Amino acid sequence: MKDTAIAKNNPQPFPMTERTLLTQPTVGIDIGGTKINAAIVVPDAPAGEDCWRSLLNAHTPADSETFLRTLSDMINQLKQESPIQAVGIATAGVVDSIHGQILGSTGNMPALTHLRNLKERVEAEVQLPVHVENDANAAAYGEWCYGAAQGARNMFAITLGTGVGMGIVFNGQMYRGSHFYAGEGGHIAISYRRERKCTCGRWDCWEAFASGTGLQKTAELAVEAATETAQAEFKAKYCTNEEVTTYAVIAAWKDGNPIGHQIMDEWHHHIAVGLGSLINVMDPDMIVVGGGLAQFVNFDLLLERTRERSMSAAFNLVPATLGNYAGIVGAAYLAQEAQR
């Protein structure tokens, strides 16, 4: 075991990295289960201002030919506005980003199951170099290039949503592992008791506790375990049709309800358990927390809990700053990287 006192007293042992700069306008696209967002990411945005322009969005088509046509229409429209150098696409699924192929499950996007060779298909349509990346990777890279983690040497970003996404920038580069499976931090096990089944088919993944779905499960259990009176009060005040949703929990928590407080406290504990383990493996200088649920994170509490679980205390834990656009920005920067 290393002397933790050394790490704690040595907050920045490595120099920061140079910020990667974009040299030409690049299209960034983020494909989600319900919506596709596309924009031009520009190199000359004034510091502190949004670096994306001409945002377009469309519903995600279920049919692969319509899907392909939607993507090319969006790109062609953006091409008319700027001299575009390349296109970066962020999508769910495990992505072989060298060949631009989607390897793993694409969740709720049936169109992509028939468009595994996405890079080749889109390049043929738009006559521009296309780079395809896993969406959590792209979001992390976006935060590193232009968001909350600029200049970090080793960082990872997590997104707290329906699941827990993760992307790693290691030594100033996107880290994808040997087979593009790196950054599946949502699926590290945080218990061996077979408490909760995960969407991946395994048991007790971090995601089954720290995600929105996990938070809801924690809430259901906490309400079930409460006294009858407390339970009835909680349901009457915060739930519709007695359903314990994350919305109910957030409302109860904001209201100072003791069950709401207990659930949110446990949720922070669940997030910290995973973060602490990841920090002990990677020793990052920066961790970014984003996703739809990040707005409900108490960062002081999470930092305190995470430090209790990690050998090093020399890391910054910060909220994401690019919001829903991190994937677009990261995909564009990665598309440029791929040209080198």
Ligand SMILES: [Zn+2]
């Ligand atoms: Zn899992």
